[in-house]
Every structure is written in structure tokens, then in C-alpha cells.
Amino acid sequence: MKLLDYYVSLRLHQKENDFTDTMNITVQELADVLCCTERNIKILLKRMAAEKWLTWKPGRGRGNTSTLTFHKDIRTGLLEIFHQMLQKEDVNAAINLLKENLPEDIKEELHHTLNTYFGYQEKGPETTKDVLKIPMTRELSTLDPAFVSVSSESHFARQIYDTLLQYDEKEKVFTAHLAHDYDVSADGRTMTFYLRKGVMFHNGKHMTSKDVLYTFQRLKDQNANSPCQWQTALVLDVRCIGLYTIQFSLKRKTRMFLHFMSSISMAVQPEDETELIGTGPFSVKDFRDDVLILEANTHYFKERAWLDRIEIWQIPQNTKVDLHYELPEESGNEQLGEAVNLLQVGSNYITFNLNKASIVQNWHFRNAIYHLFDIHLMIKELKKDKLLAATSLFPEKSLENPPSEKTLKQAEESLHASGYNGEILKVSFFDMKYSNEDAMWLKKRAESIGLNLKLHPFPLTDYYKEEVTANSDMILMGEMFENNIVLAFINFFKHKASFVNRFLAGQEEEHIQRIVDLLMDEEDEEKQKDYMDEIEHYLQERRLVLNSYHTYRKKNFPASLKNVSMNTFGWADFRKIWIKPAVK
The missing domain is CATH 3.90.76.10 (Dipeptide-binding Protein; Domain 1)
Known part of the structure; x- marks a missing residue:
């Protein structure tokens, strides 16, 4: 542990003493609090005193009470420590401090301080470096182009390769x-x-x-x-x-x-090279569980990126940070530029594991889930106003043909017609906030008609492990299409990691794959649309894929932030972003 960590542990121990600035405690008790020997405690206290964080007055004789006096109150002390953590780029320590059971007013201020850490920054002792720090509330999976399948990871891979x-x-x-x-x-x-x-x-x-x-x-x-x-x-x-x-x-x-x-x-990789090395506008400087650091490729064969460095940090899901491309605080008073709007192409959905011999093989059961998963009602009850109820993978089709009215009575009648006999069905989904909320809502609604669902959240890093979901009956999942819409649609059914590809089986799979192959060879744009319509109609009629919703995003950017155009994944091309400096 670092000295800062020991000091934080001492300050947090004050909660048992009402966060007073003076604490009477024996060396042995201190050793128990900091999990080290009495000898090390004395060394640590002397070092903290040298930093002028506290004054230590040792008690006379072994076992006698010593007095610790902190030079700053708990709020000021923790804020100062928090700032030091961020200045040293020890984001992990800062995040861990946020997880502690602190008074709400202190925690709120720490969250605000963390906000200022992300966004656009200028660095460099001699030459100015443009650095963009971006928070993400989940761990990144692979960036290997041969395996990448998740939208954000696909975007980052495009910057490297x-x-x-x-x-x-x-x-x-x-x-x-x-x-x-x-x-x-x-x-x-x-x-x-x-x-x-x-x-x-x-x-x-x-x-x-x-x-x-x-x-x-x-x-x-x-x-x-x-x-x-x-x-x-x-x-x-x-x-x-x-x-x-x-x-x-x-x-x-x-x-x-x-x-x-x-x-x-x-994407082209160097022969016999297994590291994350490409020819792209950014190279990988560091890639760990908690951070991905990209640096501008100064030898790029096309125009060099304007940003010098991009850092993507993993933060807890409940952290109150939502900044992607913000400018420093001193730019906060300027007028906003044009808003960028994005409606997800692709949709969240439920699909059924037809490789498993269970009630999900029955159309009436799948129809029961269709009527049970009332997206309009879910959006209303969970107050998810940034969602559009989906009837297709394409938002324009969902807008033209919104979902029909659904009732619990219809769901209950279909469940009864399926011959369901109370068995427990396993529902898998990514262990993320939105997915958990959706799954909990569905489970509660299912209980009202006597349907037993067992929820199985799994981390995104297990996405490629087929055994993690092989025994699932259903899955709540989402698909976000890249800019090449036809290829993305085909990929939805051909990609081995796609759950529609994993879970379809038998005649249904053969039928879908036959039409997808025809789509793959078709060059006429209108006929391509016809094939995609035919596939979606087949999936909907047989209740094989139940579209739930599209995500709507709207982002206002400062006028000084130039060349921001969001792709279908919700990300801007890092290579093209630049900051117009203020002219005095």
C-alpha cells in the first residue's frame, strides 16, 4: 500500500469516532486498523507527520494511548488526498475511495472532482499535448480485430488498425x-x-x-x-x-x-505479431483492466490525428460521471455548437435457445414472452425516456410500425397454451445497469402470470465463452450496427459470437441462412432491402427474435470542439476531432 492509502484508511477509521479531527488510540489498535506491525505503524506515522498531514503524540509506555491530530477536517483532508490521487493519475485509488461509506456531502464533492478529471486537457512541459480522457462504466474486452464484436471495442480497434x-x-x-x-x-x-x-x-x-x-x-x-x-x-x-x-x-x-x-x-496485422499493433492513426501505449491509452501515430500514412493522446478509464457503474468530449472548465461559458443526434441502428432484443430441449421450442411460449415484454410499459415504469420501442432492427421501421398493444391476459393465455408446468427458465444478460433493470422488470412481470425465471447476469468479458450461456433458455441482448448496414445485418446471423447465430437451430436456422446467403450475393439495393424485410418478418412471425428498443442519444458539444460526427456506435472519429483555441 502507498502512504496515501494508509492515510485514507486512518481518516475513514474516524467514522467510528464521528469523524473528529483528534483521535486517541493505542499503537496496537492502529496496527489492527492498518494491518501492519507496531514497528511499521511508527514509521508510517512519522512519514505522515513529515508530510504535515497529522501530528502524532505517542503515549508513554507500551499499550498506552497515543493522540493523533489531523491538520485538516475530514472533508478537506479527503478532498486534498483525492486531488493528489488524480494528479498522480492513480484513478483506481480515487475510485476505491468513492466506494467507501462516506458522508453523502463529501461523496458528492468527490464525484464532482472526478468529473473535472475527464474530458479534454492540455499537457506537456514544453509543447502542448491535447489529451482526451473518457470514462467507461465497464471493463473492455478484446481489441483483437479477428475477435472484436462489441460496439465500443470495434470503434477503438478502428483507431488502431x-x-x-x-x-x-x-x-x-x-x-x-x-x-x-x-x-x-x-x-x-x-x-x-x-x-x-x-x-x-x-x-x-x-x-x-x-x-x-x-x-x-x-x-x-x-x-x-x-x-x-x-x-x-x-x-x-x-x-x-x-x-x-x-x-x-x-x-x-x-x-x-x-x-x-x-x-x-x-484489418491488417503484421506477420507473426500477436500484440495490438496495426497501422492506424493511434497506437496502444497501455492496455490494462482499468485503462486503455492510445497515442497518436506520428508516422500515419494519412493525415495525423489532432489529438495526441486518448485515455479510456473504467469507473464503477454508479459513478456520477457522464463526460465524453468535454472541454476544460474555462471554456464552459462559450456557446454550444450543433447538437449531434443518434438513434441506435440495431436494437436490444430477446432470443431463445433452440439448441436446448425446453419449453422455448414451443411457439405459444415464445408468444407469451412477446406479450409479457411490453416495452412501452417498461419504458414508462422504469422512466427510460431515451428509448424507442422497437419492432425491427431498423429504427425507421420501428417508427413506421410501432408495437401493438400487449396485455398480461394475452401472455397468460399463451403460457397456458404452451403446456408450461412451472419449470424454472434461465435468462442470461450482460451484468450492466440497463440489462439488470430490464431483466428484473421482466422477472417481476413474469411472476404475475406464474412464470418462473432465473436471472443469470454475466460479465462482458465472458461474451466469447459459449459455455457461459450454453445452458440458457433465453437471453436479453443488444445489437448495434456499424455504418455498413448490409454487412452488419449479415454479421448478425453469421458472426459466431452473435446470440442469434448461437441460438438458432434446425429448420429455422436453415431457412434464415439460406436467405442471408441470397442477400450476401445480391447487389441491387432494393432487393437487399426485400431480403432483410423477409428475414425480419420470419423472425417476428415465429417469435424467434423479440425486438425491445432502440437507444436514443442527443449530445451538445461546445462550439470550439470541431469535426465531431458520431458514428452508429455513438463514438466520434478520434482522428478528426480538434479543439479551436481561443484567440485573445
């Missing part, structure tokens, strides 16, 4: 990126990519066609078991034609392969 192509969803065109050009053969079965020269990985190695080949082979490797392995199934052969040309031979003509080459799963 690059793909051969990029897809412009608005214009419906592919643009050159790591590949400066590409050819498609007349029969559509051979695609050749011409790589940029001089592109460097973060470790200083120059990118060549061998790295692209390695990336593809790693994705295809059965032993690696990437959830995106399905994207390699169409490839017959891959050849490096020189250092900067690579050619893919396909089993059949499909433009979708170009979409694959723009997806994060195909």
Missing part, C-alpha cells in the same frame, strides 16, 4: 485505404489489391502483401476460431504477387467480398 478498403454507406462506394487501388475480373471471381508503399506498422515494420496474407490466414485458421471466420469461406486461394500486390480467388461472384475487406475483422 486499418483495412484495405473503406466503405462509404451514404454514397454506397468503396474507397482506397491501405490498398491504393483494386481490380475485379470480368467473371467477378478474382479480386486483386494494390497496396500503398511506405505504410508502417506501429512497431516500425513496413507493411507488405505478406502481412495481408497472414491476416487472412489467421482469420481462416480453425484453431484460432475467430467468430468472423465465416468471411473467409468464399475464398479458394490467396496469392502474393510481389511485395505490394495480393490476389484473392473466389468460389463465386460476390461483391460482398469487398465489404469483407473493409470490415474490422480484415
